Amino acid sequence: TEGFPEELAERVRRRSATFGASSVLFYEQPIEMVRAEGTYMYDADGRKYLDVYNNVPSVGHCHPRVVAAMAKQAAEINIHTRYLTKIVETYSERLLATYPEGLSNLVMTCTGSESNDLAMRIARIGTGAEGFIVTESAYHGNTALVTEISPSALKKRKPAPFVRTVPAPSGNDPAAVAASFAAHVEAAIADLRKEGYGTAALIVDSIFSSDGIYADPAGFLQPAVAAVRKAGGLFIADEVQPGFGRTGFNLWGFARHGVTPDIVTMGKPMGNGFPMSGVVTRPDLLQKFCEETGYFNTFGGNPVAAAAGLAVLDVIADEGLTENARDVGSYFADSLRNLKSRHVTIGAVRGAGLFIGLDFIGLEDGEPDTALSTHVINEMKKSGILIGAAGKYGATLKIRPPLCFSKADADHFTGVLSTILGNR
């Protein structure tokens, strides 16, 4: 808190006193946010920030239709899920209608972590195997089980013995990406087997957000998924980040790859800020799971969640947000790629729709430049733009705005980034 205005220093001290070491705040000097609307957030001093980072308020901050739907339902009835409630049934049918055939059962949960925890349990019971394969810098959530498949959250040790990690699907030769990812997955299957583990599932975030955003070439997941299935395992698509239209292809990131998962997990944007999440799977897998174990979720699928979720689906469709993600996203990525000719510190620009990763690289060595990424993030804040980082080194800008982002918003971001980089 050194150098902070006294009032801010006091707020940060109070926060640390209560939350202790678990208190995590963005920025060298944190911001107190009081209001938000569309693609903008406002701080306690009335300063306006363009939000280029937050994917939870995916259809726009405080979207009036979502707010109204939640308020109306909260005023009528909100209860756990062991009674019939029309809105919950309506929502489940609407959501499942967006899925490929066969993925026709939904379990509603409250966080992405819970969804992945449940998905892992369904996969284990469904296959009789214990092992999981994930990417090197993956994050899938915070429960005891899911932390084991979230290498990015394990600071001081390796994942549990039933977990194998593989590098994120990347490489200079697009044609080789799919084959090399599959080869790593095959090696992981063999290594699990050597240690006495079967493969329950390959679980990936289909936009590889915490690995640094890897989207291309679309379709690269296919051979890896085939290899896992050949070994008797399942494919779990974690759609917490790419889901609900962000990749600009359709609602689901896995669809870009032309694969149908056995289990899909959802979260973050599902309720535009109302905490809700879900697991979609095949009836046979859910049947087997429920024969083995009881499962009840007090808050999962409550009527207010269903109302929020239904309004989110309506807004995505009525406002053409998937199409907007595709159009504005490709315009934005092209503008960022054009910047590369003026700034040698900009490395690769990758992504799909409104999920773009931009690497910063060192002037001399071309290696990931974390210091520059941190500098840009803090300077952007001073210029009224919110942005964050991803990837193993935190040297990749994670560009992931609400889906109502416009081309003018993209131009503004690109201009400010160029000014901050100066002659670098």
Ligand code: PMP
């Ligand atoms: N999966 C992915 C890909 C995520 O990014 C996250 C959260 N960052 C989660 C799961 C966990 O979701 P939650 O924080 O809602 O538990």
